[in-house]
Amino acid sequence: MQKMTFACLSVVCLLAFLFWPIPSWADDPLIRNDYALELLNAGEYEKALEQLQKAFSFYPYDETLRKNLAVAYMYMGKKELENNRYLEAAENFDHARELSPGNSTYGMMRGIAFYLAKNYDASKFELRRAIDDGNRTTDIYYFLGRAHYDSGELESAVESLVKAQELEPGNKVVADLLEKIRREVTVESKMGKGHSSKFEISYDTEATSSLADAVLDALETAYNQVGSDLDYFPSARIPVILYTKKDYRLVTSSPEWSGGLYDGKIRLPIGGAAELTPQLKAILFHEYTHVVVNELARGNVPTWLNEGLAEYEGRREYNPPMAELGGVAKIGSYLPFSSLEGSFGGLSSKQASLAYQQSYSLVNYMIGAYGWFNVKEILVNLGRRISVDAALSKALGGFAMDYAGMVREWQNYMRKEFGR
Template sequence: MKCPYCGQEIKTSPHVCPSLPPGPPAEFVDVFLTRVTTQVEPGPLQAYLQQLLPHLEPPAISLLLQHLPAVILRNQPRPAAEKIRQEMSLLGATVLLKAVSPTRPLAPRPGLPLMEPPPPPRRFTLGYLVLLLVCALAGLAYFLVSRQPSRPESEPEPITFASPRPDPGLKPVDASPPKLKESAEDPAQVQIRSLLQEGVKQYNQSRYIEAIHTMEQALLLDPKQPQALNNLAVIYCTLGWDSWKKNDFDNAKDLFQEAMHYQPEALCALRGLGFTYFRQDDLETALAWLNRYFDLGGDQADVYALISDIYYRQNDLKKAMEFLRMALALDPSQAAWKDRLNKLEREHTVEKDFLAGDTRHFVVKYEGYANAEAGWLVMTLLEEAYLRVGAELHYYPPNPITAILYTDRQFQDITRVPAWAGAAYDGKIRIPAKGLRQDDERLQRIIFHEYTHAVVHEWSRGRAPTWLHEGLAQTLEGEPTEEYFAFARLLARSDQLIPLRQLEVPFIRLPEPQAKVAYAESRLALEFLEQTYGSYVIRQLMEALAEGKTMDQTLQDATYLNYDQFNRRLLEWVGQSYGSQ
């Protein structure tokens, strides 16, 4: 792949492109204790930790072991840390080392408050002292006449810029203006300081375009002015995250790149580019930008979590777990990350010895050579689904999709779905492998159904409601069954439907009888959409959802009906189409 920084061909694994100026090696590391196996006695490990951390009492050591992962040592020489890792691994502990480079000089980062320029050199002449005294008296008089608070009392205290979590929202730079030390000998510096103050004021009033123009005027007076460069990067990062929140990812990339024009080591821009390329399903480029972010000293927990997700989608469960543990070590309050780590650990336990086969568009994993034929059969059917579903919807997922074959017990352990579910899609297609045969029509329906879920998820960027997911998956899995027609006639005679708004949640939460009604109604809704508005309406729905619109807005744009009106029209159509059968 190509490095997004210089365009040279590099591998994903390095944290920095070879063409960049090398920094000093990371001689120090932080030591993370991530987990302890339950198969060994805890006593020796506790004794070792007591010796390693003499400032902690035994109860504190026990408490530490109950709240993993955790940072136990910081800024340790790498050789000593490696020795600690080896010794603790013998005691049943898993230890990760995170390189730090405390001595590496970094360029000013966006988000720092306006830096006060150094005052002009003092020249202790008589004229200088007289001028200084006059200026001081004039300033005092002005202060007494027109004293005003620098900010209203109701306005919150100034806070410094910080890059956002995945749902971003930038915080402003310090709104407090720097103290001015005017010099009659250098009026340009006085004007620059005035422009910087005005630019910060405009920024904090969300007048971003005006703030850009003001900062650029300061650069015309001094093209290397560090505060102006710093704050232009901040402004463009803010605009970039605003575009990101609106799902305008192309514009977000342009704005983050513009921030790096002013500040090549802007962490907020590097982070933003990583998140943006991830949302555009360009996983390799996202990983390259995030590695660059780490190389320049970034250490935000949600970046570790995002990289974990990238490795998970690339089927590298070990790295996915490693980065998620690092994320939790930095932010243990994230309950969703803990749940996800538990799921990853369950998957790794089951799948660590699985074999894998791949095609251009799919990776299929299965247990042992005995299931190789079933794996080949699933790959063949998936490629067929790729072509037929793609031709129907005119959409093809950009990244390979993973399918995994399990025993019935493994399938339940991993998916936790009800017993009536024949397969599952949760970012990966999961199928019980028992009894798979080439002439099994049910298997083909399952493969087409689950692959359609993958398409809908990718196309709508995970925003499609369940009824749209299931309706489209059933439509493309094959011809309707007699059970479907029976439910359609039943719903037509009952003259009542479940409001589609209530069918946005996963059907696996429903009892089996209610789930069957929900599935039938979902397919009826898709049938109604296509017959009434044409097949192109599906593309309209998916693209609108991908842009971040609500389902209400999406239906309104595509059908000129809101949710309630759409439900009434659907009920009328079901009665007309199936009521007389």
């Protein structure tokens, strides 16, 4: 009896709902448009996009709706860029361009998204297309120059950056990059070339092609080993450059103790090396690890974690003594990790040795205590542009661990190992 009464009431409620008058604005595209603009101003881009899509479906020939829908797609694209979802951003910018083909800004933004995704061929195509459509700004020539530069097309990069500089002579970012590339052109124009499936190499005439081939083989091994550890395999081909020591200092302006550099390209001073030594192989593994770490963390990574992971991979190939760390561990006078989050470039040779060894020791402890999965999770969290403390706490929540607690645990471990 009770069930029947409930059923009857349900039917009555359903009928009432079906015949309830629909609000007049629900099918009014103009009201939806105004509501969407309010949502856009409030930063509610997904909801605004949904409203404009519905409005546009009713009036697909309304130019105001068409332009506003394009703007909503642009805002969604920018949001995806901020979240490091570059291909999704490119898709949104493409929708915007289809709706408003006369607006070349959307094509430029699509080209920038492809550049950030390391799809340089697609980036160059889109940026040139936007230039042909009349978009001749500093930004578009700057990113076109970067796409050429990262593709190893130095002369084309210079050409694009010169145009950017002509439009904005006081732009320091453009000027600094242009100066850097011109130094590289001077050195690299006479280099030999080679490539493997994942790497392309330029090498000074002091190096032999057999050494270049051995370097490529070692890097292919590093690609698989580091990729297996961090479960990540970059898709773009990675440039590698072997310099004389003199040219390395000229191009990179690195400190005297620097044995290699990754700045989007792996750069190594090989001196008079004629064969692949264990030390050189360790440096290759070290520098390649930076490639993976920077892609996972989108460049937002503390130096101690970046260098610690690189040292971990390099020391699996060649593991020299850690005298500086052993000395400070006995008295507990470590460098604060907060001071190791920025560049090591200003450190003396002895300070740099301690910084690298201390970074390696903490990362080695992290891998043993928490596993590779959680270490990768820290990098992925950092790639979402959150703080180091938040990234660690989120990844190590199952261990009830935060940044300070992890460092304390490592110090306790070191105390047991070295005594005080």
